[in-house]
Amino acid sequence: MHAHCDSLHCFLPPDVLDHMIQSDDPTVREAAARTMATSAALRSRRVTIAGIPGFAGTPSPTGGKHRLVYDAQRRYENILDNLVRQEGQNPITDEAVNEAYDNAGITYDFYNEVFQRNSIDAAGMALISVVHYGENEDNAFWTGDKMLYCDGGIIFGSTTQDIDxxxxxxxxGVIQYESRLEYRNQSGALNESFADVFGVLAKQRFNNQTVEGANWWLGGDILAPALKERGVRGIRTLTKDKAYENDPLLGTDRQPKHMRDLYTGSADRGGVHINSGIPNHAFYLVATELGGYAWESAGAIWYKALRALSYYSNFEDAARMSYQIAGADYGINSREQQAVGEAWAAVGLAVEKVRVVA
Ligand SMILES: [Zn+2]
Structure with missing residues (x-):
């Protein structure tokens, strides 16, 4: 069974494929067509483990950090046949295996040390990573119980290379066990946004970067050399900038940074990888206003919001929730609460609408 963006949580924004399919380069067209065909074949049988409440993760024998890395050997099936590294074992010669192992550990430590969360399900579930998934696809996925990493083809190198x-x-996975934000429309864009926010935060903490020292890009370390050479720095950015413009391969970044530019079409499950630009930028504004380490107060407020929201929550719910949490944890009209209110107002979700009435 092929993983794809229609049924699973994927990293690559699908509109990039729309651009690639129109390329003058037959290699690019074929790569895009192959990925799209995979999507079409699976559209009829959505894999929605992620939507089942209470779905149980694979328990870890130790009840704590427990990583398992499998080599899919470029297959789409029988991907758990080859366990190549597990918790406590030494690195092997395959770098993709070691990167997946290390990055799962870095992310586990981030959630555990910053938010006292024991793994994806908060109950110590094993962290299953599958590397060399499929034939040179440009993507990475969360399937509901494991992480799949493709080797990359045209846009990316191995997708194991980046912590974020x-x-x-x-x-x-964390969202699946908390708010369970539905993966479509605004709730889906929030789902994508939280994944991006905690993606960059885990990386910033590992690199000991302050708000000013971090670059706020996603996927920078997995880009193919040709893209890096022409100055592309990542696949998404939380800053006000466009991640790429008129790029021969990627086209132009479609992420809005304000509600007036909200995408209202039906592509990409109602724009989950597009409209995530709005809450992403709101977080960036909160973090830069507060300064220091973004995972501390800004990240703590966002983590509580991630847990407190629910299946159909929209952007306004997220704005209201984070504003209330900031007020409860740091004080009404505290610097933190003001930063949250002003950030949402700056992306078009006015603070008046979300002000707490005592
Ligand atoms: Zn995603």
Whole structure:
């Protein structure tokens, strides 16, 4: 069974495929067509483990950090046949295996040490990573119980190379056990946004970067050399900038940073990888206003919001919830609460609408 963006949580924004399919380069067209065909074949049988409440993760024998890395050997089936590294074992010669192992550990430590969360399900579930998934696809996935990493083809190199990709997929898992934000429309864009926010935060903490020292991009370390050479720095950015413009391969970044530019079409499950730009930028504004380490107060407020929201929550719910949490934890009209209110107002979700009435 092929993983794809229609049924699973994927890293690559699907509109990039729409651009690639129109390329003058037959290699690019074929790569895009192959990925799209995979999507079409599976559209009829959605894999929605992620939507089942109370779905149980694979328990870990130790009840704590327990990583298992499998080599799919470029297959789509029988992907758990080859367990190649497990918790406590030494690195092997395959770098993708070691990267998946290390990044799962870095993300586990981030959630555990910053938020006292024991793994994806908060109950110590084993962290299953599958590397060399499929034939040179440009994507990484969270399937509901494991992380899949493709080797990359045209846009990406091995998708195991970036902490923020691993932490992005891990966070889709966390959401599955908390707010369970439905993966379509605004709730889906929130789902994507939380995955991006905690993706960059896990990386910032590992690199000991302050708000000013971090670059706020996603996927920078997995880009193919040709893209890096022409100055592309990542696949998404939380800053006000566009991640790429008129790029021959990627086209132009479609992420809005304000509600007036909200995408209202039906592509990409109602724009889950597009409209995530709005809450992403709101978080960036909160973090830069507060300064220091973004995972501390800004990240703590966002983590509580991730847990407190629910299946159909929209952007306004997220704005109201984070504003209330900031007021409860740091004080009404505290610097933190003001930063949250102002950030949401700056992306078009006015603070008046979300002000707490005592
Ligand atoms: Zn995602």
């Amino acid at each position: 990709v691993a932490a992005h997929e891990f966070t889709h």
